[in-house]
Amino acid sequence: MFGGLRDRLQAARARLSGSIQAAAAASPQGEPRATPPAPPSAPDPDVMVSAPAGATFVDKVRTFIIDRELIITEKELAEALEELEITLLESDVALPVTDAIIAHVKKDLVGKHRRIGQSVDSLVVSTLRSALLGVLGKGFDLTSYIRNHERPVKILFTGVNGTGKTTTVAKIGDFLKKQGFSVLIGAGDTYRAGAVEQIEVHAARIGIKIIQHQQGADPSAVLFDAVQYATSHKMDVILADTAGRFHTKANLMSQLGKIRRVMKPDLVVYVDEAVAGNDAVVRAAEFDRTVGADAVVLTKADMDSRGGAAISIAHTIGKPLMFLGTGQGYDDIIPFSPEAMVDELIGDA
Amino acid sequence: MLDSLSTSLKDALRKLAGKTVVDRAAVDELVKDLQRALLSADVNVKLVMELSKAIRTRSLEEPPQKAMSVREHVLRIVYQELVRLIWASTDVRLEPQVILMAGLQGSGKTTTTAKVARYFQKKGLKVGVICADTFRPGAYDQLVTLCEKINVPCFGNPQAKDALAITRQGLDSLRDLEVLIVDTQGRHALEAKLIQEIIELNQLTKATHRWLVIDAALGQQASEQARRFHEAIGIDGVIITKMDGTAKGGGALSAVAETKSGIVFIGQGETSEDLERFDPDGFISRLLGMGDLRALTERAEEAIRAGDMDATTLLKGKFTLRDMYRQLEALNKMGPLKQIMNMLPLGNMDLPEGVYDVTSTKMVRYRICMDSMTSAELDDPSLINSSRMQRIAHGAGASPDEVRELLKYYKLMQRTLKGLRGAGGKLNMQRLMRRFSGMQ
Numbered sequence: 060m061f062g063g064l065r066d067r068l069q070a071a072r073a074r075l076s077g078s079i080q081a082a083a084a085a086s087p088q089g090e091p092r093a094t095p096p097a098p099p100s101a102p103d104p105d106v107m108v109s110a111p112a113g114a115t116f117v118d119k120v121r122t123f124i125i126d127r128e129l130i131i132t133e134k135e136l137a138e139a140l141e142e143l144e145i146t147l148l149e150s151d152v153a154l155p156v157t158d159a160i161i162a163h164v165k166k167d168l169v170g171k172h173r174r175i176g177q178s179v180d181s182l183v184v185s186t187l188r189s190a191l192l193g194v195l196g197k198g199f200d201l202t203s204y205i206r207n208h209e210r211p212v213k214i215l216f217t218g219v220n221g222t223g224k225t226t227t228v229a230k231i232g233d234f235l236k237k238q239g240f241s242v243l244i245g246a247g248d249t250y251r252a253g254a255v256e257q258i259e260v261h262a263a264r265i266g267i268k269i270i271q272h273q274q275g276a277d278p279s280a281v282l283f284d285a286v287q288y289a290t291s292h293k294m295d296v297i298l299a300d301t302a303g304r305f306h307t308k309a310n311l312m313s314q315l316g317k318i319r320r321v322m323k324p325d326l327v328v329y330v331d332e333a334v335a336g337n338d339a340v341v342r343a344a345e346f347d348r349t350v351g352a353d354a355v356v357l358t359k360a361d362m363d364s365r366g367g368a369a370i371s372i373a374h375t376i377g378k379p380l381m382f383l384g385t386g387q388g389y390d391d392i393i394p395f396s397p398e399a400m401v402d403e404l405i406g407d408a
Numbered sequence: 409m410l411d412s413l414s415t416s417l418k419d420a421l422r423k424l425a426g427k428t429v430v431d432r433a434a435v436d437e438l439v440k441d442l443q444r445a446l447l448s449a450d451v452n453v454k455l456v457m458e459l460s461k462a463i464r465t466r467s468l469e470e471p472p473q474k475a476m477s478v479r480e481h482v483l484r485i486v487y488q489e490l491v492r493l494i495w496a497s498t499d500v501r502l503e504p505q506v507i508l509m510a511g512l513q514g515s516g517k518t519t520t521t522a523k524v525a526r527y528f529q530k531k532g533l534k535v536g537v538i539c540a541d542t543f544r545p546g547a548y549d550q551l552v553t554l555c556e557k558i559n560v561p562c563f564g565n566p567q568a569k570d571a572l573a574i575t576r577q578g579l580d581s582l583r584d585l586e587v588l589i590v591d592t593q594g595r596h597a598l599e600a601k602l603i604q605e606i607i608e609l610n611q612l613t614k615a616t617h618r619w620l621v622i623d624a625a626l627g628q629q630a631s632e633q634a635r636r637f638h639e640a641i642g643i644d645g646v647i648i649t650k651m652d653g654t655a656k657g658g659g660a661l662s663a664v665a666e667t668k669s670g671i672v673f674i675g676q677g678e679t680s681e682d683l684e685r686f687d688p689d690g691f692i693s694r695l696l697g698m699g700d701l702r703a704l705t706e707r708a709e710e711a712i713r714a715g716d717m718d719a720t721t722l723l724k725g726k727f728t729l730r731d732m733y734r735q736l737e738a739l740n741k742m743g744p745l746k747q748i749m750n751m752l753p754l755g756n757m758d759l760p761e762g763v764y765d766v767t768s769t770k771m772v773r774y775r776i777c778m779d780s781m782t783s784a785e786l787d788d789p790s791l792i793n794s795s796r797m798q799r800i801a802h803g804a805g806a807s808p809d810e811v812r813e814l815l816k817y818y819k820l821m822q823r824t825l826k827g828l829r830g831a832g833g834k835l836n837m838q839r840l841m842r843r844f845s846g847m848q
Binding site for chain 2: 258308367
């Protein structure tokens with residue numbers, strides 16, 4: 060999973076390091092005294108590239124002589140950053156988000172004083188890592204959220220058509236049941252043909268109580284009933300499935316608003332697929348704006364996806380990722396951890 | 409629909425408006441904007457690079473044709489390259505055939521299966537559907553419900569586990585029908601067992617067509633997935649679904665380039681009617697802000713066959729209130745107004761958000777008002793003076809203001825249709841481009 064992005068990011072990282080090293084090593088002209096007692100691990104430290112805006116020649120010399128540090132310039136990074144940009148785009152990171160990450164890396168590296176002894180590699184890794192972690196934010200621990208919250212905890216699932224809401228509800232139901240919680244499913248997708256049957260079969264297989272009405276019923280009413288049932292039976296969690304809808308359909312979005320008013324969910328979970336491209340950003344922002352979102356679940360992460368959608372969505376709405384769906388079985392769901400993902404992406408160095 | 413992509417493209421092209429000479433800097437800038445536009449539409453990165461390289465070289469090397477401004481010159485090249493990218497439209501023959509639907513989980517295969525069934529049914533063929541999705545709970549119920557709505561026989565068994573056995577039985581029991589559509593379970597290229605299953609399904613059904621269903625929002629994965637599906641069963645057509653959202657379908661375009669096939673249909677909506685034939689010329693024209701006239705005509709013809717409206721009224725010269733009345737009825741049959749408006753060549757006439765919802769209900773009000781008019785008034789709206797207006801309003805239970813608004817709308821329609829007539833017939837590239845430049 061996300062292997063593609065990892066390979067590419069590692070390549071880009073090597074490239075960035077290379078470019079900084081080259082810049083440091085390949086400009087010996089103009090500084091004749093530059094045979095400093097550099098530690099052996101450092102590249103030949105010479106900073107006399109044609110000085111761009113920001114750091115003047117004098118500054119550089121002073122920095123170099125007094126502090127024994129290098130100043131990294133924008134020019135040296137340009138090519139490597141361009142490559143990083145393509146890498147991110149190829150990994151489905153949306154264009155505006157890519158721009159933001161590039162800007163972050165650039166801002167962090169350009170003009171930075173690098174100690175002669177400090178390895179270039181670690182500098183790049185820490186910059187990329189902080190950029191990605193900054194984007195991904197913190198994960199979301201559903202189990203401890205439920206433990207520390209008044210029961211029943213009401214969780215509403217939203218998203219566009221075909222992202223896997225119903226399957227995700229079943230998987231999370233199974234996950235929570237195994238943690239020892241009592242779980243109730245509200246079959247709020249009363250629109251799509253076969254949706255009620257689908258979730259009914261799932262519920263029966265994992266042994267969870269389900270509240271359902273006929274196809275075509277008012278989803279708010281179904282979910283209201285579910286809340287009533289869970290409250291009177293003192294259950295721990297309600298998972299409310301809804302019909303997929305496009306953020307462009309005003310009526311369906313206001314229906315979702317009504318569901319929200321009626322069942323008063325504690326958590327609104329936005330479900331999208333890891334393989335989605337640039338549109339992931341548009342629709343996540345629109346859902347967040349109209350009905351809100353407290354956490355995100357990304358499905359279909361097993362489709363050789365490059366994880367870009369995770370980065371895009373998290374950056375756009377700033378909400379934590381909760382789970383990754385990784386297959387068709389009930390066990391194919393893993394709690395999301397930003398550190399683990401970033402570690403996996405750029406490796407530890 | 410494809411709004412954002414076409415906006416950014418138009419922005420990019422606008423920058424060339426003032427230039428008189430093809431200079432490298434201007435072309436470079438355009439190519440860069442074009443790249444960004446295509447990338448944010450999810451077109452495959454490598455494809456974008458190839459495309460932009462071709463446009464850059466051709467723009468700089470080919471001499472502009474006579475009487476063509478620099479912008480028209482570049483626009484023509486952009487257009488040609490985009491058409492090349494989208495490849496050709498796949499032929500849909502109205503003859504006995506077996507169609508195998510393939511695609512990723514949640515791309516909309518089942519809904520699309522029903523839509524395609526409806527398409528062939530409307531064309532007068534006997535259609536049957538086989539549900540070979542034995543995995544997803546509710547898949548059979550979903551397909552059966554959709555098929556019942558459109559009166560198409562559906563073969564399947566929710567208890568069965570073997571997709572091949574079901575399909576074999578289905579082929580046998582539905583063998584009297586002309587078009588058979590096999591809906592399959594969602595799968596992705598890394599699931600070796602499922603890929604093997606679809607290879608066997610393909611051999612078993614001896615499918616005439618193997619169509620890949622692709623979600624318009626699919627990102628860079630599209631090329632790779634399409635390639636693997638193509639290797640497995642030889643995809644010969646792509647259907648883009650969920651085009652009614654904001655996704656731009658660039659992933660699907662990459663898939664088309666990968667499989668060297670064409671886009672067969674575009675799905676945009678949840679009912680079985682919301683399927684459109686794909687026309688690359690029209691698609692690009694719409695991309696460039698031109699409106700897709702041919703798709704509109706196709707839709708209009710079908711809606712009219714069911715009704716009593718003269719097909720040419722829309723495009724003919726004299727247009728009275730009576731025509732508008734029929735037209736409003738026809739529009740009702742043709743589907744949501746928004747889709748129609750998207751196909752009209754209204755180019756840069758940006759209608760404010762939400763205007764469509766209001767208009768659909770207004771349409772009904774307008775018809776009620778027209779019901780209160782005399783036939784003389786319907787034939788010659790200029791007869792309507794303020795006292796007649798009072799009477800009409802009274803009869804329709806409306807206010808005179810509403811009647812006045814109706815007349816205003818009538819005049820707007822009249823003007824719009826005049827413009828539409830001008831662009832009729834086979835889309836003429838030259839003329840469209842000239843119109844496009846005139847529209848700025």
